[in-house]
Amino acid sequence: MTTPLQSEIETRLEQAFSPSRLDVINDSASHRGHAGDDGSGESHFTVVIESAAFAGKGRLERQRMVNRALGDIPGERVHALAIRAFAPGDG
Template sequence: MTGPIAQEIAQRLTAALAPTQLEIVNDSAHHAGHMGDDGTGESHFTIHIESAQFEGVSRLQRQRMVNAALGDIPGERVHALAIKARAPGE
C-alpha cells in the first residue's frame, strides 16, 4: 500500500470498521493495458480485512459494509476490488 487511493482506502476502513488486521494489495500491475486500467497504477485492489464488526454477519453483508465505508471509491475511482472480510478467529 503506497499510493493516495490505497491510503484513503485504509483510512476509511479504519475509521468505519476498526479492523484488527488490514492489508491492501495493489493488483493494478497485473491489469496494465486491460479494460479498467486508467494509467494511475491504482485501479485494482484486493482488501484483506478482519474486524469484530463482522461477527455473525453474512459474507454478502460484510462486502456491503466494506463498500459502504469506501463510499465513492469502488466503481468510480477504482475499477475493481476483491474483498476478503473475516471476523477474528475465522
C-alpha cells in the first residue's frame, strides 16, 4: 500500500529527474519503536532511482540532487532516507 508521503516523494522525483527507474520503499515498519519512529508509518524510506541526470556525477552529488528535489521531506518530515542513485549504464 502506498502512503501519502511515499506518493509525494515519487511525484517530486519523477518531476525533477524523469527517471528510467524509481522505487520508493517505505521501511518504516522495520523501524517501529526505534529512534525516529514517530508512529506515522512514514518515518523511514529507501529511494532507488536511475536517471540520465546523474551521468557524470559522483555518489555524494547524486544524493544532494535527490535531497534538493525532495525539499523539506528529508530531515523534517522523514527521519531517515537511504538513497541509491544511478545513471543509465552504471554497473
